[in-house]
Amino acid sequence: MKLLDIHNLHAKIGEKPILRGINLTVNAGEVHAIMGPNGSGKSTLCQVLGGREGYEVTEGSVHFEGQDLLERSTEERATAGLLLGFQHPVEIPGVKNIYLLKEALNAQRAAQGLSEVDTFAFMKQVRELTKSMGMDDAFLHRGVNDGFSGGEKKRNEILQMLLLQPKLALLDETDSGLDIDALKIVSEGINRLRGSDRGIVLVTHYQRLLSYVEPDFVHILYQGRIIKSGDKSLALQLEAEGYQDILDAAS
């Protein structure tokens, strides 16, 4: 079943075109990795799918479960099941992490016509997830990402994913800035998200993460287009040969 269907997607920031015709289909059960050098449009693609202000789609379409995604607001995309993991999660002092989690879960439940979550069951579940991500309960009562280290922020992103169980998780450089222990914990978290009814898109600069989370497909993004797609061996080839050889071969 098609979860995400991107067709000929063009987008610009201000007057600067960044995406120049992206085509990508993600089916339920698949893990895709999108790799590419700096400035290739990886983060722009994530933000366009997330619905961030300032990114203008000039051509093409994106469908999520057959519905037009670009017509929807950011919160509607999230409650529909597309969740974005940020490269640089923002710090929000004053808003406790636990409030964010509860508000987000209740918003999702409301969109599904369900009642608010039972507080006791919610706390139990959140504590278990927190523990599984190697985080202390104290994180829940701190401001969202407030004073968190880079690794703590990324673990917090995965914690939210595990709670909200998106149909499609779009993870923007979730592996960057992680030491090896944190990378293992984050990878385990991502692997727990894998499922036959779920899609995962890993956007990454490095092959390293893909040793822990094996993708079904690897795509190379360059100058706003996917110039090459393959299986996981493509990532290994990239690691061994570097971007330049593949770019040269593809052009």
Added chain:
Amino acid sequence: MNPTRAALPQWLADHAPAAPLAPAALQQVAREQIHAWGLPSVRDEEWRWTNLRALNQPAPLTSAAPAVSPLMALLPDALFIRFIGGKLSELPEHCPPGLHISRLSDAAPDARQAAFAPVAANANDALLALNTAHADDGLLIEIAPHTELSAPILIDWQDEAAAYAATRVLVRVGAHSRATVIETAQAADTAALWRNSVMVIEQAENSAFTHIGLGLDGAARRLTDRQFVRLPRDARFTSINLQFGGQLVRREIEVDIRDTGAHCNLFGLMMPRGKQVLDTHTRLTHGAAHTTSDERYQIIADDSARGIFKGRILVAQDAQKIQAYQNSRNLLLSPTAEIDTKPELEIYADDVKCSHGATIGRLNPEALYYLTSRGIPTARARALLIQGFAQEILDLLPLPALAEWLAERITQTLSQEIPAQEVPVQKVAGQEVPAQETPQ
């Protein structure tokens, strides 16, 4: 000197208190001052952002029945004092040992003298002189040395059933004693009382006193209020000033740190909305070495409201090794709201640590995007961010039950006021990009 000062409005010139509280000589001087000065105008340095035009006419009399203060249920142990329309109507039936509370008119002459000790110097102080001339009811709160009051003293100002009131309160905190006074003011949105009040706080050595000023409902309420605090050796004073409503609220808090080891906290949160004007001026003097202060003020202004903060810190020449921290952080929620903030540091000593900062910003669009990207509706995300900002000051309250209750009230206010509408944030080219709900 005063070429074109507007005359005192006639209704104030005609006002004659039945039984003036101030010692006769002081009252006479004050009467002469107010006739010479009139009301402060925006040409007076301390009033340039706050227009008192609305006070030129007497307010219409309202006579709503006094409400029950919600704080009574919240703080059941509190020692409850009530003023209705500026007149003392209720005192606690029993005071714990070491605490004495009485009507100021019943107090000994020396207490009345002390209550009226601060004297107006120039037209900026016209409302102080006006209070001295017109005050006809008030309070003496006396805390004996070595007294720890576990329950707060709660002064409930029901600002209705009168058009104008002038009140004076003297608080004396004995050596090594500890006490908290909460002043809450509330009125129906239709009430229009103008209360011009003065509180004088005399702390003795090593005493700790907390004052919580809580302005609740009452969009039509007008309050001008001035507080004088004197800190001797090792005394600690905390002021928490929380203003959530009022057509015009102007507070002036003056703290004079006179001796070594003393510490002062000045915390404030003002949330004006509609066309409200909420204004606080603080003046802090470090007059002795080895004294410290911590000042944090936040304003959240919505609609066409105005929030004003001016914080003056003066460090005297021989006040070496002092530490003074001041931070004014402000949030503008609407393009027609206005915030004026001005830190003013005057430092004459050369070995001090002083830091200050002032920022005015809008809701962080990155934070808003992050919250909505988790599925939280825009209106709710805005409310969470506003609440989070306010929470930083509420967390400084020493009474958790009060902090929780206020947070809940803010949540309710925010959920009522912000329409839960869908705001598409991104459109395919060719279609119009809708107006952003969030100002950038």
